[in-house]
Amino acid sequence: MFKNYLTIAFRSLKSNLGFSLINIFGLAIGMAATILIALWVNNEVGYDRFHQNVNQIYVAFNKSLFEGEMRIWRSTPSPLAPALKQEFPEVKYAVRVDYNQKHLAEYQGKKLQADGYNADPDFLKIFSFPLLSGNVNDCLAGNDHLIVTETFARKLFGTADVVGKLIKLDNKYDFTIGGVLKDMPANTRFTADFIAPWAFLQRQYGPDRQLWGNNSIRTYVQLLPNTNLESFNRKVSDITIRHSNQEEDNRVFMYPMKDYYLQGTFKNGKLEGGHIEIVRLFTVVACFILLIACINFMNLSTARGDKRAKEVGVRKAIGALKQALIGQFLLESVLIAAMAGALGLLAAQLALPYFNQLIQTQLAMPYANGWFIAGVIGFILITGLLAGCYPALYLSSFKAVAVLKGAHRKVSALITPRKVLVVTQFTFAVVMIVSTIIIRRQIQYAQDRDNGYEQASLVYVSFSGDIEKNKQLIKSELINSGAASAVSVTSSNMVSGDSNTWGVEWQGKPTGSKITFDRMATLGDFGKTMKLKFISGRDIDPAKFPTDSTACLINESAMRIMNFKNPIGQLVENEGLKWHIVGVFKDFVWQSPFEAMSPMLVTGPTMDWSNCIQIRLNPNQSVSASLQKAEAVFKKYNPAFPVTLSFVDQEYQHKFAEQQRTGKLAGIFALLTILISCLGLFGLAAYMAASRTKEIGVRKVLGASVANVTALISVEFLKPILLSVALATPIAWIMMYRWLQNYSYRMQIEWWVFAVGGFMAVVIALLTVSYQSVKAAVANPVKSLRSE
Numbered sequence: 001m002f003k004n005y006l007t008i009a010f011r012s013l014k015s016n017l018g019f020s021l022i023n024i025f026g027l028a029i030g031m032a033a034t035i036l037i038a039l040w041v042n043n044e045v046g047y048d049r050f051h052q053n054v055n056q057i058y059v060a061f062n063k064s065l066f067e068g069e070m071r072i073w074r075s076t077p078s079p080l081a082p083a084l085k086q087e088f089p090e091v092k093y094a095v096r097v098d099y100n101q102k103h104l105a106e107y108q109g110k111k112l113q114a115d116g117y118n119a120d121p122d123f124l125k126i127f128s129f130p131l132l133s134g135n136v137n138d139c140l141a142g143n144d145h146l147i148v149t150e151t152f153a154r155k156l157f158g159t160a161d162v163v164g165k166l167i168k169l170d171n172k173y174d175f176t177i178g179g180v181l182k183d184m185p186a187n188t189r190f191t192a193d194f195i196a197p198w199a200f201l202q203r204q205y206g207p208d209r210q211l212w213g214n215n216s217i218r219t220y221v222q223l224l225p226n227t228n229l230e231s232f233n234r235k236v237s238d239i240t241i242r243h244s245n246q247e248e249d250n251r252v253f254m255y256p257m258k259d260y261y262l263q264g265t266f267k268n269g270k271l272e273g274g275h276i277e278i279v280r281l282f283t284v285v286a287c288f289i290l291l292i293a294c295i296n297f298m299n300l301s302t303a304r305g306d307k308r309a310k311e312v313g314v315r316k317a318i319g320a321l322k323q324a325l326i327g328q329f330l331l332e333s334v335l336i337a338a339m340a341g342a343l344g345l346l347a348a349q350l351a352l353p354y355f356n357q358l359i360q361t362q363l364a365m366p367y368a369n370g371w372f373i374a375g376v377i378g379f380i381l382i383t384g385l386l387a388g389c390y391p392a393l394y395l396s397s398f399k400a401v402a403v404l405k406g407a408h409r410k411v412s413a414l415i416t417p418r419k420v421l422v423v424t425q426f427t428f429a430v431v432m433i434v435s436t437i438i439i440r441r442q443i444q445y446a447q448d449r450d451n452g453y454e455q456a457s458l459v460y461v462s463f464s465g466d467i468e469k470n471k472q473l474i475k476s477e478l479i480n481s482g483a484a485s486a487v488s489v490t491s492s493n494m495v496s497g498d499s500n501t502w503g504v505e506w507q508g509k510p511t512g513s514k515i516t517f518d519r520m521a522t523l524g525d526f527g528k529t530m531k532l533k534f535i536s537g538r539d540i541d542p543a544k545f546p547t548d549s550t551a552c553l554i555n556e557s558a559m560r561i562m563n564f565k566n567p568i569g570q571l572v573e574n575e576g577l578k579w580h581i582v583g584v585f586k587d588f589v590w591q592s593p594f595e596a597m598s599p600m601l602v603t604g605p606t607m608d609w610s611n612c613i614q615i616r617l618n619p620n621q622s623v624s625a626s627l628q629k630a631e632a633v634f635k636k637y638n639p640a641f642p643v644t645l646s647f648v649d650q651e652y653q654h655k656f657a658e659q660q661r662t663g664k665l666a667g668i669f670a671l672l673t674i675l676i677s678c679l680g681l682f683g684l685a686a687y688m689a690a691s692r693t694k695e696i697g698v699r700k701v702l703g704a705s706v707a708n709v710t711a712l713i714s715v716e717f718l719k720p721i722l723l724s725v726a727l728a729t730p731i732a733w734i735m736m737y738r739w740l741q742n743y744s745y746r747m748q749i750e751w752w753v754f755a756v757g758g759f760m761a762v763v764i765a766l767l768t769v770s771y772q773s774v775k776a777a778v779a780n781p782v783k784s785l786r787s788e
Helices: 002-015 017-045 080-087 150-157 199-205 229-236 239-243 276-303 305-317 322-359 370-396 400-405 417-447 471-480 526-530 546-550 556-562 623-637 648-691 693-701 706-740 751-778 781-785
Strands: 057-066 069-073 091-097 101-107 110-119 131-134 145-149 166-169 173-181 194-197 215-223 251-256 458-462 484-490 517-521 534-537 551-555 571-574 577-585 600-603 612-617
Touching (some): 017 276, 057 080, 080 091, 080 215, 110 150, 150 173, 194 199, 276 370, 276 417, 417 706, 458 623, 458 648, 471 484, 471 612, 471 623, 484 526, 546 551, 551 556, 556 577, 556 600, 571 600, 577 600, 648 751
Parallel strands (some): 110 194, 145 173, 517 600, 551 577
Antiparallel strands (some): 057 069, 057 215, 091 110, 091 215, 101 110, 101 166, 166 173, 458 612, 534 577
16 A cells, blocks of 8 residues: 555656645755754754763852842852862862963974963863873873863874873973863863963963952862752852952852853843843744745645645545545655755755854764754654645545535635735745844944944054063064054953953942943053044053053043043042043943943053053055064064964954844845745745636636736735735834844834835745736636636
């Protein structure tokens, strides 16, 4: 029986080759998109969840009240991890990890730029990153052993067998390779070329000062099994307060690492989701794309139902049961789904490199994984059954007598399942179109924001090697050589947004208030180099004004918070030092361009924690000429290191990367949705044109023109499309309104966006049905009426 069903299925596909190809192509598009999204979702859901003891691993967070708002952040003080390990028996391991930093690695004259972390020795006891060689217990021992990844070892040494070999960092720090890590997966926050011991920081910057008020590193803890988290958090809460002698009022708590990536966003002390919202959104998108592809299959299958009606009637007349017919039609749909699945898998594989480039990760098809193969087979079966269930029930429900008399057609109903399916398809399509427009406009809105300084021809070089000790010589020679018109040595570049403090005091500050200030330090010429717009006062210039060693600048947001009517000359205290204000500049974007401006303090050279040189290139010559001169200066004073000049305007654009990826993905999925929906609409147009052949013939005989007939058929499709627009408008508005609430600096949703989305849907729909409309309109009425 199965062989007979299979034979009939292949004959049916062959006899309706055009419709079959459209069915297969539509399903393949939907399945390919779903496979790609499923790969990404699986990667995101598994982010840092592959560690053996993941259920006992926690991230330390801080929380404190700021102006009545409970804020939560993940940076912690350096002494926290050792104190946790020493004071709480529930803690099995506690490690510190600093932020990823760039270093120059050298082996036998070969030099490579490398990214690396510093971590405590128990790092590999908490996290399950497998060692290809080396011992977990001593690979980070002392202050002169580090571990490298397999790929980096092959790049620098030419082999992965490197345990015991010597490597030099930053042209002066010698290390012995203590172990080789298998390359870290893409879905972890610890991607790096090497991991150095925590003691390396002391070799670089001197002994750890044990500052409980300096929150600048990450702390990870592994608790013993069966530890009650709520109880532990109550015990550990006041550890910072106790160790800082009440000078700090931050509370500490542990948060599960397995939830940190997906659900690590807090607002006023309450969990507000996080990246999980994007994952859920695209999971829904994948389900809808697949559903639309299935709807497309249903429409096309039922549209050609008339051609199979007599087959059903004859088979029923000779004794075929309804269940047998349903099985036959479901087998056909599963067969088509299998063909579409193979094509979709091929399409997904071909598109994967471009998809990886778009989402900035490295996904791969795990063909060797049995669960993946089983999942693909199950996916094909479910898709085939989902797509085929309605056509199978529809076609098998024909009455034999009615079919053989030709009285089974019902096309005049106001609401039919087929029209409902088309409305569903285009509702989702319009939602995707509108969402794409709004996302792109929000990005453009933030990009058009006045950033407060001049980015063109502004570059920076981060400290490495001998730059720090030669910074003043480099500054002077950059100007004297004609490479730059202004230079400022600063603690951060203009796009990093990497430092803030709540320890700013001034006269008149409300008692007990806690306000976060962005913070930067400069050795002078900050405003001149950045071309800031000063509201009052002047720039910091120690060469001209020796007292500027304790001078500071504030932005206009700080001036408003401090409530200074005349801020020039006022004293501000920070880090135990008193600074006098010499200038107030207009706010500039240092953090996210989608957020509100923060108050900012820029201090003078007394507190020198410089980390980069910012350069305003000479406007009187070409950029390339200025860069050549600048590179020559850095090579002169820092010959062992490559020169890396970063353009501020290019780095600034990286702040939009995540939103731009979301916008591109939304646009691609909108295009796929429209394409699949149009195939469904094409099927409906074919069905209606075929079912009204005689009516059209009569109208033409009675004098109707081609234009009249074309309009008659096309107008029939405007009703479901306009209904789709009406349904999609509130859905899209609610979705995008909620999405925009994530940004303090956001656009207003305007009515014309929905008009444009609806107009595009109507135009696309009319263009889709026009072929069938014109084809039916120009057909010879003699042929359509011959049987009468």
